Amino acid sequence: MVNKMIAENVLHRPVRSTVSILAVAIEVAMVMLVVGMTSGMLNETARRVEGVGADIMVQPPNASFMLGLSSAPVPVKVGDRLAQVPHVLAVTPVLIQSSLTNGIALIWGIDMASWDRVGGGFVYHAGGPMTGPDDALVDDWYARANHVKVGQTLTLLSHEFRVSGIVEHGKGSRLFIPLSTAQDLAGAHDKASIFFVRCTEPAYTSDTLDAIHHLIPAYQVLSIKEYMSLMTSNNLPALQAFVTALIGVAVTIGFLVIFLSMYTTITERTREIGILKSLGASKTYIIGVVLREAGALCAVGIIVGCVGTVLARRLIEASFPTLAVELTLGWGFRAAILALVGTLIGASYPALRAAQLDPVDALAYE
Amino acid sequence: MEPIIATEDLRKVYRLGKVDVPALRGVDLVVQEGEFIAVVGPSGCGKSTLLHVLGGLTAPSSGHVLVDGNDFMTMNDADRTRFRRHTIGFVFQRFNLLPTLTARDNIAIAQDIQGNGFNPHHFQAVVELLGIEGKLKHRPYAMSGGEQQRVAIARAVICEPKILLADEPTGNLDTENSQIALNMLRTLNRSFRQTILMITHNPEAAAVADRIIRMRDGRIVSG
Numbered sequence: 104m105v106n107k108m109i110a111e112n113v114l115h116r117p118v119r120s121t122v123s124i125l126a127v128a129i130e131v132a133m134v135m136l137v138v139g140m141t142s143g144m145l146n147e148t149a150r151r152v153e154g155v156g157a158d159i160m161v162q163p164p165n166a167s168f169m170l171g172l173s174s175a176p177v178p179v180k181v182g183d184r185l186a187q188v189p190h191v192l193a194v195t196p197v198l199i200q201s202s203l204t205n206g207i208a209l210i211w212g213i214d215m216a217s218w219d220r221v222g223g224g225f226v227y228h229a230g231g232p233m234t235g236p237d238d239a240l241v242d243d244w245y246a247r248a249n250h251v252k253v254g255q256t257l258t259l260l261s262h263e264f265r266v267s268g269i270v271e272h273g274k275g276s277r278l279f280i281p282l283s284t285a286q287d288l289a290g291a292h293d294k295a296s297i298f299f300v301r302c303t304e305p306a307y308t309s310d311t312l313d314a315i316h317h318l319i320p321a322y323q324v325l326s327i328k329e330y331m332s333l334m335t336s337n338n339l340p341a342l343q344a345f346v347t348a349l350i351g352v353a354v355t356i357g358f359l360v361i362f363l364s365m366y367t368t369i370t371e372r373t374r375e376i377g378i379l380k381s382l383g384a385s386k387t388y389i390i391g392v393v394l395r396e397a398g399a400l401c402a403v404g405i406i407v408g409c410v411g412t413v414l415a416r417r418l419i420e421a422s423f424p425t426l427a428v429e430l431t432l433g434w435g436f437r438a439a440i441l442a443l444v445g446t447l448i449g450a451s452y453p454a455l456r457a458a459q460l461d462p463v464d465a466l467a468y469e
Numbered sequence: 470m471e472p473i474i475a476t477e478d479l480r481k482v483y484r485l486g487k488v489d490v491p492a493l494r495g496v497d498l499v500v501q502e503g504e505f506i507a508v509v510g511p512s513g514c515g516k517s518t519l520l521h522v523l524g525g526l527t528a529p530s531s532g533h534v535l536v537d538g539n540d541f542m543t544m545n546d547a548d549r550t551r552f553r554r555h556t557i558g559f560v561f562q563r564f565n566l567l568p569t570l571t572a573r574d575n576i577a578i579a580q581d582i583q584g585n586g587f588n589p590h591h592f593q594a595v596v597e598l599l600g601i602e603g604k605l606k607h608r609p610y611a612m613s614g615g616e617q618q619r620v621a622i623a624r625a626v627i628c629e630p631k632i633l634l635a636d637e638p639t640g641n642l643d644t645e646n647s648q649i650a651l652n653m654l655r656t657l658n659r660s661f662r663q664t665i666l667m668i669t670h671n672p673e674a675a676a677v678a679d680r681i682i683r684m685r686d687g688r689i690v691s692g
Contacts, residue, residue: 104577104581108578111569111570111574112569114569115568375567378566378567379567379578379582380550381559382553382578382579382582382624383550383551383554383555383557383582384550384582385547385554388582462527
């Protein structure tokens with residue numbers, strides 16, 4: 104009977120109910136999308152590094168595991184020393200540069216020959232390898248997002264490049280230029296930002312790692328597996344704080360809308376609460392009715408939010424093909440719990456206020 | 470036999486701002502089980518307050534109030550709510566049906582609040598007695614005043630309360646519907662020995678009762 108009454112109340116005030124449902128839906132969608140975009144970006148970056156095909160990465164001292172933040176080039180000759188380490192099959196140097204033309208982009212300067220030995224080379228969707236100093240490669244996601252075609256001129260680092268090929272995404276970066284050109288443009292001759300090392304067998308990774316540590320103790324040496332495990336928002340305090348702040352804003356919005364909605368409802372229904380009290384409804388009964396109504400609105404809001412999130416993800420990925428949004432069941436569940444807790448807290452004060460109404464005053468309410 | 474309602478020097482004082490307003494100034498009343506009593510008197514004489522106190526909607530300020538053996542002076546709000554749930558049925562002048570529910574649900578919710586679950590046989594008997602079988606799917610806005618009041622009476626008696634308190638039940642009804650509502654109250658009283666305390670301004674309505682109590686200035690002046 105109470106469920107029926109709640110359903111009728113929800114349907115009786117469609118605008119109020121819709122606004123409440125939308126607030127919860129936005130809260131859920133915001134939490135899921137913020138987390139999904141953050142983890143999507145990090146995981147996709149990590150997968151691209153894994154896609155290089157190396158077992159170990161070597162960076163200069165004090166370099167960040169966020170590769171775009173590494174601006175401490177070291178001599179390419181370090182690569183020759185690495186190549187001498189037992190069980191090392193191939194080493195490839197990469198000079199990473201940031202371009203602010205058409206948004207922030209990381210451009211990897213690579214040496215095609217050693218790159219191919221480490222990772223087995225690119226898969227070409229169109230065109231072919233870089234053959235000249237002004238050639239560039241883009242991955243298929245970048246090409247789709249920026250409508251880039253083979254042969255087209257691309258301005259990167261204030262320099263004009265000819266797109267020689269479009270490659271399968273998932274190998275390091277989205278933009279590649281020859282290492283020597285990158286070094287010229289950066290004024291860092293014979294320098295690299297990072298070395299990718301391929302072992303003769305993956306089983307030798309640990310031994311090789313130790314040997315490299317011994318050889319160049321000040322350098323940062325990580326297995327690709329370790330690097331993958333570091334690529335979480337927990338290891339990026341600023342990003343974690345940003346995500347937490349956005350989640351806090353989303354939960355606060357949901358809380359406030361539900362609070363206002365239920366508070367208004369209680370005021371509108373003062374007389375009805377008086378009727379229930381005249382029939383002998385206890386405070387617990389009245390609180391239960393209000394909280395269950397808020398819970399019902401929240402439940403619908405969560406469903407709408409989840410559906411909205413999936414639709415928003417499709418829209419984002421269609422509009423920005425280079426953005427990855429990773430939605431997980433775990434975060435969907437957490438977003439639902441956050442919404443439910445926010446809703447119940449938001450509805451608690453109106454519920455208590457309703458329970459404490461004087462029945463005589465409530466019955467006389469106009 | 471013990472009276473079902475007994476008050477002695479019952480007083481109720483409301484506080485409006487910084488002013489104390491005495492609504493009941495020493496009411497002595499005895500009601501036997503099965504009595505049908507009409508309470509009459511001018512506006513502001515304390516009739517409704519008396520009904521609210523006897524129904525447990527508000528606490529008395531002083532005096533003695535025994536209803537069905539329960540001493541209201543020793544009961545808190547939760548005790549009176551529990552008591553009201555099982556012992557009192559209210560009928561109001563403005564019907565006070567829940568606007569979003571159908572007639573059927575308005576009646577059934579009283580059973581839900583009482584906690585004994587829906588009793589289809591008793592439900593059927595009550596709606597037949599009150600002649601509202603055809604209106605059960607209607608919401609209040611789709612019913613006439615007379616029909617709404619019959620639904621309200623059905624809701625008040627569905628849990629078989631020992632006492633029915635009616636606050637001007639014919640106040641919003643035309644003559645024909647007033648007569649129907651009064652006949653139903655009379656039938657409930659005669660057929661089921663339902664104790665009824667009814668406030669009214671209408672002398673014809675009061676005449677239906679076994680006994681008429683007159684109030685003035687918060688006191689019973691006759692009856």
